[in-house]
Amino acid sequence: MTGSHSAAIEVSDLQVSYGSQRVLHGVNLSVAPGEFIAILGSSGCGKTTLLRTIAGFQKASGGAIRLFGRDVVNTPPEKRGIAMMFQSYALWPHMTVLGNVGYGLRLRGVPRDEIRSRVASVLKMLNLSGLEERKVTNLSGGQRQRVALGRALAIEPEILLLDEPLSNLDAKVRIQVRSEIKALQKQLGFTAIQVTHDREEAMTMADRIVVMEAGRIAQVGSPEEVFDHPNSPFVASFMGAENTIALDVRPSGAGVEVRAAGGSATTWTGTAPVGGVTAYFRDDVASLDDPNARIEGSIVLPGTITQRTYPGGHYRYVVAIDDRHFTVTDSAYHELDRPVRLRLPLASLHLFPTEMIKGGNHA
Amino acid sequence: MSIKMPMTSSSASVMESPSPAVRNTRFERDPAPSAVSARAWSLGSTLTKILGLSVFAFLLFGPLANLVLWSFAERWYAPFKLPVSYGTRYWEVVFRPTGDAMSSLMTSVGIASLTVLVALAVSVPAGYALARLRLPWRTALMILFLLPQAFPSVAIYINVARVFYSLGLTGTITGVVLVHAAHGLVYSVWISAAAFAAVDKDLELAARNIGASPLRTFFTITLPLAAPGIMASAIFVFLESLDEFTGTFFVGVPQVTTLPLLLYNASMGGNYQIASITALILLVPSILFMLVIERFLRADVLSKVGQ
Numbered sequence: 001m002t003g004s005h006s007a008a009i010e011v012s013d014l015q016v017s018y019g020s021q022r023v024l025h026g027v028n029l030s031v032a033p034g035e036f037i038a039i040l041g042s043s044g045c046g047k048t049t050l051l052r053t054i055a056g057f058q059k060a061s062g063g064a065i066r067l068f069g070r071d072v073v074n075t076p077p078e079k080r081g082i083a084m085m086f087q088s089y090a091l092w093p094h095m096t097v098l099g100n101v102g103y104g105l106r107l108r109g110v111p112r113d114e115i116r117s118r119v120a121s122v123l124k125m126l127n128l129s130g131l132e133e134r135k136v137t138n139l140s141g142g143q144r145q146r147v148a149l150g151r152a153l154a155i156e157p158e159i160l161l162l163d164e165p166l167s168n169l170d171a172k173v174r175i176q177v178r179s180e181i182k183a184l185q186k187q188l189g190f191t192a193i194q195v196t197h198d199r200e201e202a203m204t205m206a207d208r209i210v211v212m213e214a215g216r217i218a219q220v221g222s223p224e225e226v227f228d229h230p231n232s233p234f235v236a237s238f239m240g241a242e243n244t245i246a247l248d249v250r251p252s253g254a255g256v257e258v259r260a261a262g263g264s265a266t267t268w269t270g271t272a273p274v275g276g277v278t279a280y281f282r283d284d285v286a287s288l289d290d291p292n293a294r295i296e297g298s299i300v301l302p303g304t305i306t307q308r309t310y311p312g313g314h315y316r317y318v319v320a321i322d323d324r325h326f327t328v329t330d331s332a333y334h335e336l337d338r339p340v341r342l343r344l345p346l347a348s349l350h351l352f353p354t355e356m357i358k359g360g361n362h363a
Numbered sequence: 364m365s366i367k368m369p370m371t372s373s374s375a376s377v378m379e380s381p382s383p384a385v386r387n388t389r390f391e392r393d394p395a396p397s398a399v400s401a402r403a404w405s406l407g408s409t410l411t412k413i414l415g416l417s418v419f420a421f422l423l424f425g426p427l428a429n430l431v432l433w434s435f436a437e438r439w440y441a442p443f444k445l446p447v448s449y450g451t452r453y454w455e456v457v458f459r460p461t462g463d464a465m466s467s468l469m470t471s472v473g474i475a476s477l478t479v480l481v482a483l484a485v486s487v488p489a490g491y492a493l494a495r496l497r498l499p500w501r502t503a504l505m506i507l508f509l510l511p512q513a514f515p516s517v518a519i520y521i522n523v524a525r526v527f528y529s530l531g532l533t534g535t536i537t538g539v540v541l542v543h544a545a546h547g548l549v550y551s552v553w554i555s556a557a558a559f560a561a562v563d564k565d566l567e568l569a570a571r572n573i574g575a576s577p578l579r580t581f582f583t584i585t586l587p588l589a590a591p592g593i594m595a596s597a598i599f600v601f602l603e604s605l606d607e608f609t610g611t612f613f614v615g616v617p618q619v620t621t622l623p624l625l626l627y628n629a630s631m632g633g634n635y636q637i638a639s640i641t642a643l644i645l646l647v648p649s650i651l652f653m654l655v656i657e658r659f660l661r662a663d664v665l666s667k668v669g670q
Contacts, residue, residue, distance in 0.1 A: 091569075
């Protein structure tokens with residue numbers, strides 16, 4: 001995205017192994033200064049390993065990590081100039097808030113009075129004013145999270161790594177802290193990489209999302225790109241498109257003719273891979289229609305509603321078509337065991353050739 | 364004072380036990396036309412409990428009470444069941460500044476303190492290495508520190524005495540400190556390895572991350588967090604040294620006289636008053652230790668001992 005010299009973080013062909021087990025298989029990633037990147041992946045995909053290798057806690061077995069053009073792959077963590085916020089917060093229980101947040105400044109030989117005033121301004125920024133003398137063991141979860149963030153920010157790092165920073169907070173606090181971290185990053189202008197397994201967190205916070213799968217990067221792109229145009233079945237299902245249906249696509253005239261088992265053929269002017277295709281779609285893409293409705297550019301399949309739940313705002317249905325079940329979100333109320341038509345707008349489906357799915361390892 | 368405490372607690376526990384009995388009988392009065400046998404049963408079980416507690420208390424505190432009695436007995440001979448006359452004469456003898464007891468107390472405390480220093484000098488680095496570094500022979504090393512405990516101590520100390528004699532270490536404080544330290548290393552290495560292992564690695568990494576060198580990290584993060592466990596191991600070593608007899612006997616005699624040796628000499632010489640008072644003095648650090656240990660040794664450290 002940017003030239004290698006101006007990139008804040010440039011990871012090229014990074015390989016990491018734990019003993020004989022390879023965890024990262026050649027990762028390439030370039031992060032521009034001031035950019036907020038979210039690394040998204042299920043547990044065990046190597047996202048935390050990638051973060052810890054950038055921080056210097058884990059030795060790379062191959063490849064390079066450059067920070068503003070400086071190769072740091074053999075540099076110990078204390079000389080990399082990166083701050084990291086740990087998932088466990090890793091606050092030092094034998095120190096006060098002042099001791100924790102001011103630790104980095106003390107190491108840098110900042111005079112005592114200046115440490116006090118700088119810690120006070122960091123705490124003010126994080127809405128923790130007046131807690132300097134408090135033991136960190138006497139803080140709430142949300143306060144600890146802020147102190148951990150404050151400790152990382154106090155040394156005014158150019159790069160901040162965040163390892164699942166919000167996973168220990170309850171849902172309400174999490175949403176609030178999300179926007180706070182984002183605002184701080186805009187205000188202070190540091191480059192941030194955040195590891196998370198929460199899709200919504202990644203979508204709302206990051207400028208670009210990196211989806212990882214089994215030690216490799218599956219897709220990099222803006223939230224819209226990754227969400228609307230996943231480049232693989234894995235990314236599609238990770239971004240929430242968990243319903244799958246087999247389709248048959250044939251060229252016809254200007255566009256294609258799409259047919260699902262048990263449904264009539266639909267002609268469509270969009271582009272689609274030809275042959276056996278598997279479509280991935282999210283439950284809010286599909287909708288339930290009157291059995292007699294017929295809409296252009298959509299596949300319509302007859303089925304029956306077998307289950308209905310109300311998570312709030314809309315209903316969630318399970319629709320059975322033959323022996324397959326699909327989850328569908330619809331705002332209207334429908335009776336159970338009634339025949340309905342499941343409408344799938346072709347433009348919103350993610351279509352992948354079926355062979356590709358069988359070949360690749362798909363979550 | 365240290366003796367009074369356990370005494371009162373024992374009498375308290377004996378006093379307490381009748382109260383459940385009272386509660387039991389009251390409980391049985393209401394539903395009770397056919398409950399005579401049940402009441403007898405409950406009375407019997409209460410009596411058994413009281414009897415059991417008394418026997419237990421006697422076994423625990425009887426010898427201690429006997430020590431206290433002896434320490435205040437100025438004259439006590441057969442056939443009398445209790446001392447003929449009481450007094451504090453022997454306490455004065457023991458605590459006279461020029462007395463043997465005071466000087467051997469000083470020797471004991473001095474040796475114990477030096478032993479702690481020597482043991483910590485080995486066990487802090489060794490404990491850290493065993494807890495943090497990937498050592499190939501880790502288990503073997505841990506067991507190595509157990510070896511001094513694994514063999515009959517008399518046999519070992521006779522040989523140690525022989526070796527020390529050729530090195531000119533017999534009868535010196537250094538020799539005794541070395542013997543005590545070898546003995547104490549078992550506790551100090553195992554406990555400090557556990558204490559270091561209980562420190563979350565992320566806490567160290569967090570310090571490294573914001574600019575601390577490995578050494579700085581050790582002294583500002585790891586060591587303070589492991590300190591309670593290391594303190595506990597130091598106390599263990601101190602008490603073991605204070606109490607140690609066999610090694611001191613073979614290596615230190617006759618120049619070095621510690622409290623246990625004085626106790627041995629006094630009771631061999633039939634001077635039970637001096638022996639009792641020495642024993643009571645030796646009891647003080649143990650009781651202090653029990654109070655301190657439960658503050659310093661937390662469960663998360665204890666769970667890592669020997670891992």
